[in-house]
Amino acid sequence: MGRSPCCDENGLKKGPWTPEEDQKLVQYVQKHGHGSWRALPKLAGLNRCGKSCRLRWTNYLRPDIKRGRFSPEEEQIILNLHSVLGNKWSAIASHLPGRTDNEIKNFWNTHLKKRLIQMGFDPMTHRPRTDFFDALQQLIALAKLGELIGGRPLDDHAARLQAEAAQAAQLQYLQQLAAAAAMAGSSGTDHLSTITGADLETNSLLDSQMSSLLSIPSPTPLQDFNGQTSDNPLLPELEIPCSMFDQPINSETNQSSNLTGFNLGDNSPGSPFMSPNSPLPPLTDVSIGNLVGGACSASSCGNSGINPPSLWPDMLFDDPFMGDFA
DNA sequence: AAGTTACACAACCGCGGACGC
DNA sequence: AGCGTCCGCGGTTGTGTAACT
Numbered sequence: 001m002g003r004s005p006c007c008d009e010n011g012l013k014k015g016p017w018t019p020e021e022d023q024k025l026v027q028y029v030q031k032h033g034h035g036s037w038r039a040l041p042k043l044a045g046l047n048r049c050g051k052s053c054r055l056r057w058t059n060y061l062r063p064d065i066k067r068g069r070f071s072p073e074e075e076q077i078i079l080n081l082h083s084v085l086g087n088k089w090s091a092i093a094s095h096l097p098g099r100t101d102n103e104i105k106n107f108w109n110t111h112l113k114k115r116l117i118q119m120g121f122d123p124m125t126h127r128p129r130t131d132f133f134d135a136l137q138q139l140i141a142l143a144k145l146g147e148l149i150g151g152r153p154l155d156d157h158a159a160r161l162q163a164e165a166a167q168a169a170q171l172q173y174l175q176q177l178a179a180a181a182a183m184a185g186s187s188g189t190d191h192l193s194t195i196t197g198a199d200l201e202t203n204s205l206l207d208s209q210m211s212s213l214l215s216i217p218s219p220t221p222l223q224d225f226n227g228q229t230s231d232n233p234l235l236p237e238l239e240i241p242c243s244m245f246d247q248p249i250n251s252e253t254n255q256s257s258n259l260t261g262f263n264l265g266d267n268s269p270g271s272p273f274m275s276p277n278s279p280l281p282p283l284t285d286v287s288i289g290n291l292v293g294g295a296c297s298a299s300s301c302g303n304s305g306i307n308p309p310s311l312w313p314d315m316l317f318d319d320p321f322m323g324d325f326a
Numbered sequence: 327a328a329g330t331t332a333c334a335c336a337a338c339c340g341c342g343g344a345c346g347c
Numbered sequence: 348a349g350c351g352t353c354c355g356c357g358g359t360t361g362t363g364t365a366a367c368t
Contacts (some may be wrong), residue, residue, distance in 0.1 A: 014338070016362080038353065054354075090356060105357075125336055300328065 013047045017056055025053055026061050059102045066098025070107055078104060079112060082128040085294060 017025075028044035034057065037050035046053060059065075070078070074096055081092045089101035089108075096104065113123040120128055 016336075036353080051339095051354085052337080058355095087357065101356075102336080109358095110334060194334075 011047075012041075012049050012052075017060075021048070022056070022061060025057060030060075055102075060101045062100075064098055065100060070099075075112065076101070079126075082108065083110075086124070086138060236299065285290070 021217055024044050024046055028264075029039065034054070037054040040046075040050055040053050041048045044053070077096060079090060081095060085091050087105075089105045093101040116126065118125040123242070144223050218235055231293070
């Protein structure tokens, strides 16, 4: 299993391609096909290694390459496929005609990955970040400890910590719901082709709640339980992509969705969080099924519709806002 | 206006699988 | 079966440009 000698030897050119080089490569490939990439540069009169030529052709010069911004549908497909396939860029690219693996990889690294992180999701697992919950628990414990030790009401600092923790928890919970709803919208159409009114209602509710919460520009002071305000260094600057809440099902995405084998409704191996091809362990902290898979939705089933993760402190649901969901 | 930082994307690097001899 | 070559993939770096100070 040898390694192919590359450009460093024989003084072959590296770096950006010139229009003349592009022209030579395009003309040669269009006339003869690429054949052996190793032999191509010599035949085409290029002072490049075959690898460089192949890369230039597949990532830039190929005539069927679609350039320009990724559409919300494409974003959703990438998110969905990445949740199942991981960093298999070529596999993901095969479901996006005209897009190259390199382009998708770049788009992921510069946009989608950051977006997931901002929303509190692990970009590799597409699941809520557990370290976030750990930190949250510690914050809450600290705040409560301060109250116990002092035997007096929370001081400003502790109150602020508690308020921040609660606010962050609210956001995190909403994000989980939103992600679940988005997954419902992006799943295959075989058995979810009809988006029910309840589902739409759920998304609408989530959207509005998110909007109201996020209408407070970070790091704008947030209201805590005592009606005080505080800066919130814990909360990331949230940027909720519209595609996360869209229902991007259309004729173009059907194929990809079907191929991913999404099967919402529970944490079974068919769920987007637990694909049969995915190495992910089953989710235990979010009951997706109650949200999107069954006959219930957040707005139609009342208290029985959603079971918040058990690790959530009761205090969080004392907040009237959270009471809407608990 | 100049310098700095952030961002987007093209290109390179190195590894490993597939294949032929 | 072992070895060498080629190709494809994923990670990383480099470069140009826009935005900001």
